Amino acid sequence: MAATAVKKLSRYCCSNCGASELYLYCWKGCRHVQNIKSFYAETKSIQQELEMLRVTIYEQEIRFRELELQLKEKQESLEFLANQVNKLPSYYPVQSTDEQLIPLGLPVWSVVAAKMVWQHFDGDHDGQLTSEELHRLKDHLRKNHENVDEVLPDYSADPLTPRDFLRLYECGEVAKLSDDLRSLGVLCGLSESIALSLSTCDATLRRITMESWQLQKERDNYHKEVDESIRAKTRLREVFAASKQSLEDQARDLVRLQQQEAHNELELRLADEKAAANATSLSRAKRELSSAKHALLDLRALVDDQIAEKEKWQRYCWELEERLHEAANASHITERDLWRTKDAKKEESRKNMLLYIEAHKGKRHFDRPAETTNPNQMEN
Numbered sequence: 276m277a278a279t280a281v282k283k284l285s286r287y288c289c290s291n292c293g294a295s296e297l298y299l300y301c302w303k304g305c306r307h308v309q310n311i312k313s314f315y316a317e318t319k320s321i322q323q324e325l326e327m328l329r330v331t332i333y334e335q336e337i338r339f340r341e342l343e344l345q346l347k348e349k350q351e352s353l354e355f356l357a358n359q360v361n362k363l364p365s366y367y368p369v370q371s372t373d374e375q376l377i378p379l380g381l382p383v384w385s386v387v388a389a390k391m392v393w394q395h396f397d398g399d400h401d402g403q404l405t406s407e408e409l410h411r412l413k414d415h416l417r418k419n420h421e422n423v424d425e426v427l428p429d430y431s432a433d434p435l436t437p438r439d440f441l442r443l444y445e446c447g448e449v450a451k452l453s454d455d456l457r458s459l460g461v462l463c464g465l466s467e468s469i470a471l472s473l474s475t476c477d478a479t480l481r482r483i484t485m486e487s488w489q490l491q492k493e494r495d496n497y498h499k500e501v502d503e504s505i506r507a508k509t510r511l512r513e514v515f516a517a518s519k520q521s522l523e524d525q526a527r528d529l530v531r532l533q534q535q536e537a538h539n540e541l542e543l544r545l546a547d548e549k550a551a552a553n554a555t556s557l558s559r560a561k562r563e564l565s566s567a568k569h570a571l572l573d574l575r576a577l578v579d580d581q582i583a584e585k586e587k588w589q590r591y592c593w594e595l596e597e598r599l600h601e602a603a604n605a606s607h608i609t610e611r612d613l614w615r616t617k618d619a620k621k622e623e624s625r626k627n628m629l630l631y632i633e634a635h636k637g638k639r640h641f642d643r644p645a646e647t648t649n650p651n652q653m654e655n
Contacts, residue, residue: 385444387477388456389437395459403434415459416443 396408404412409427416423426442427435444452 385441385452386437388452389441390477392456392459393437409435416455 392412393404396412397404413423413427420426420443423443427439
């Protein structure tokens with residue numbers, strides 16, 4: 276047992292007796308020869324493993340230094356951003372509308388705390404909690420709030436926001452809010468100055484976001500107006516070119532009209548003579564036109580009478596259709612009542628048969644000789 280224990284503890288020893296000194300022959304006299312080649316091979320593999328470990332440690336040290344530099348850079352960037360954000364309230368002072376958004380009885384930093392809780396449980400960072408994320412939040416709060424399911428329902432008409440979370444503390448329960456923040460792992464409100472600075476910066480950033488959105492909207496409108504003005508200028512240039520071309524055409528037409536004026540005067544004199552000849556035919560045509568108008572008025576009166584007659588018959592047809600529809604509905608109701616009466620009679624006969632069977636259950640029936648009986652006797 277002792278030799279076995281020594282063999283397990285020592286890596287380079289006599290494989291026969293467990294001696295730890297490595298000679299060509301065992302010093303205890305067991306005359307067992309140690310395999311020197313296997314010893315050298317194991318020693319070489321251990322050296323290679325040590326070299327690989329040194330290389331790995333060196334690489335890890337380089338990566339660790341790089342991570343330290345990155346962490347230091349992020350820390351300095353964060354400090355710079357925090358310094359710049361802290362300067363925002365001096366450019367955008369707090370307005371009364373920002374204070375109205377704070378729930379009654381709660382500190383100013385409660386809105387920021389609610390947003391931090393929302394961000395803590397919002398895994399995809401889309402501003403809204405999924406059903407699983409909402410259940411995890413409610414499981415953490417159910418111990419101190421019995422109405423958490425009413426304030427934060429699973430299915431609501433409007434999406435839940437961090438302000439819905441503050442409805443749990445409408446009575447001004449600041450201590451309970453602080454306890455819940457500590458239990459949720461959200462560090463907010465421990466330092467009053469930091470919390471107030473965060474709330475001020477949050478309100479300022481929210482106002483800056485709204486103003487930037489309005490400025491973007493005004494910028495889009497301005498770009499639209501600029502595009503419209505450019506299009507209007509283009510249209511004006513086109514209109515000016517068309518007007519210039521039309522003026523040139525009008526000048527050429529004026530010269531041509533002056534040439535035609537003399538010719539038209541000659542034709543006018545000829546036309547006067549022809550007009551005198553056509554005056555008689557015109558008077559005759561007027562008389563024919565007046566007679567045609569009277570005939571047209573008579574025809575129009577006849578058409579109006581026919582239309583009125585057609586409308587009268589159409590209303591009469593509609594009345595007949597309504598009467599037919601009412602008669603069909605009455606027939607359908609009567610037929611339904613008949614079927615209900617038949618079903619009631621069948622049900623009544625079935626109940627009577629069941630009562631008859633129930634009344635004669637267990638009674639002994641004797642066989643009677645077949646006799647001719649009158650129908651009146653059978654009914655009795």
